[in-house]
Amino acid sequence: MIADLPTQEKERLAELRNYALLDTLPEDEYDDLATIAAEICGTPISLISLVDEDRQWFKANHGLDGVKQTSRGNAFCAHNILDPENMLIVPDAHQDERFADNDFVTGNPNIVFYAGVPLVTDAGFALGSLCVIDTVPRELTSAQLKALKALGRQTIKLFELRRARKLSEERLVDMELFRKRLLDFNHVIAHDLKAPLRNINQLVNIALDEYRTLLPADGVEVLNMLSAVAADANRLVQGVLHYSSSVHQIGSERNEFPVADLLTSFGSLFKELTPYQINYVGPVKRVFAPETALRQILQNLIGNAIKFCDKDRAIITVSCVRTEKAYVFTVRDNGPGIPEPLRKSIFSLFYSTAAKNGHSEESHGVGLSIVSELVKAMGGELSVESEMVEGSLFRFTVPVA
Known part of the structure; x- marks a missing residue:
């Protein structure tokens, strides 16, 4: 039986892509969690799966050597994500009408037992599962179930850390672009403002040299004030350039x-x-x-x-x-x-x-x-x-x- 689609499937898939996990390289942190889950539960297979639009992809794979993904139609985890608040436990797939004719039950890898913890984000979307699989019927003890849930929580924390790092890297790129634009802007300011300020100062000096004796005292004072204001503005422009280049370099x-x-x-x-x-x-x-x-x-x-x-x-x-x-x-x-x-x-x-x-x-x-x-x-x-x-x-x- 093919699993129904979760409610808000479009939003769930968008959330999955926001984490940028699909098709990434293997990472020891995830592999270790899958290995620990298999050891605790005593199963030959443990997976960290992500349920994509038409496939399930394995971020970690313990026991299914060489298998990176499968179709979503046969995925037990596609059923698991339908109820984000509860684990999916299948003691014997042959006795479960949802899975009795599943290709993975009737053929390789001959799944009989399945227990999966939904990997649920803070927004409430189940991205996939941390699951353990066996080829014989079985049940897990309460201690094993508790440990599996704890490992599921650690898995989602790794997801969150990865997304936080991705966002930080994107912000750093944005900040570097902003820094370059700021420096370019500063140089434009220096070029466009320094020349007029220099011209103002030169014209004031010419006026003072040529017409000082013809101007009243308050006129000379005004020109001196204008020269001082232009010089002060030039210092501010220089200050902006010096501050920017010093801090950002x-x-x-x-x-x-x-x-x-x-x-x-x-x-x-x-x-x-x-x-x-x-x-x-x-x-x-x-x-x-x-x-x-x-x-x-x-x-x-x-x-x-x-x-x-x-x-x-x-x-x-x-x-x-x-x-x-x-x-x-x-x-x-x-x-x-x-x-x-x-x-x-x-x-x-x-x-x-x-x-x-x-x-x-x-x-x-x-x-x-x-x-x-x-x-x-x-x-x-x-x-x-x-x-x-x-x-x-x-x-x-x-x-x-």
Whole structure:
């Protein structure tokens, strides 16, 4: 007897395809469950089957060597999925009118006993069965039935994990496509906005050079304000580009390198700023971490410490200790410190205290935002401690691989 179609068969088949299990390669996790089911129930055959539109396909096969699928018309599991809430148990197929003339009963593999657990998704659709099969009549004990149900639950959990992984991979692809589009958009913005802003600034300078003496004082002031606004807009455009490229180019590759050499490689990078001294006090000498990300983080923290220092000489002390789970870096400076109400705001995009310290022309307000995003991307944590006049201490962690 051919099984009836389940109610909502169209939706059930759509759910089956959403799991992307059909025609996949064998996997040890599923094979192990089928083997355990056969051992517990003492049967020569155990299967994890999925009931497709016109076939049943085996994700795991213990005991039917070389058989990957059969027709749906002969499938015991096609009957099993009709009642998702209950197991189908056939003690003797020869005595069951549904299966007595079934090709798999009258011929190879000579099925006599069948017990199957419907594999039901959270949405209530039975995709197939975890079943055990024997060639002689038999019954299962209550303990065996309980164990078979437990294995069925583990099977559906593997299905869910596989679908979650598939969705995650699809989202990663979407995110990568979005990232590329964002970078392209940023470059278009840079090209289309920087040139007009530069032209505005040049025209203002020409007007000031040629007509300064002819303009009233408030007219000159307006032109100076226009020049400042154009320069500020240009810094924002540069900031967007710098933020995007820094955060999205972090990568996940790690390599081993000396921390002191990384700091030394900064060389004269900040030579045009306040005289400075960078001290590395260890105790960790070498780290295994994403070097590009760590370089960006330290470069931004040290650069800010030098740029906004209110002393004759900026002194920056860097340390790194290793715990069981992470490298813990600290960057301490001797700058003016950060008022307590501002310590959370400083990590926001485009937020800057530069104007308050007379450095507005040097800052686009993205440095600490980049630091925050890079630390998060590596799975670390970032914090700041500060005392007015005495300076600030930034602490961040890099998880051990």
